[in-house]
Amino acid sequence: MDSLHSHLHALAGVDTQPINCVLAVGEACDIESLTEWCADLPIDSYGQLFIEVEAAEQIQHIDVPVDVNVTFIMRDRPHHRPHPAGDCTIRSGQALARAVDAWLDEWVRAESTAARSFMLWVGARSNPIMCEYWGRIENEFTAIRPTNS
DSSP: OOHHHHEEEEEEEEOOSSSEEEEEEEGGGGGHHHHHHTTTTTTOOEEEEEEEESSSSGGOOOOOEEEEEEEETTTSOOOOOOOGGGOOOTTHHHHHHHHHHHHHHIITTTTSSOOOOOEEOOOOOHHHHHHHHHHHHHHHHHHHHHOOO
């Protein structure tokens, strides 16, 4: 586990009791590690796994608690958002970052005054877009993390 993963994991767990929800984010090369992580989740966990893959052939079954959803984001599908010159594809990591942002908007940012705790598993760390994204998320969590006074 590298320092970014350790640091983000610690920052995401704002309050360790109880864990309201889980979020795991990775890509195809992270599936084995994600599977191991999911095996240790409490049976009553709920939350989301986002996994970016290049093609449908990389999709694998992952055993998760009943209230944890697994979403595979495929890069070989066009994403129909308007781009200059009619390009409708996006770069590796872009759809994954958008999915994580949407989840954070709904579960963490929406009620910033409500204490929410969640456990975050950080993957896709070899992807330049996601590395930049995790840096922004780390800064965001650092700014909102309660201090021990």
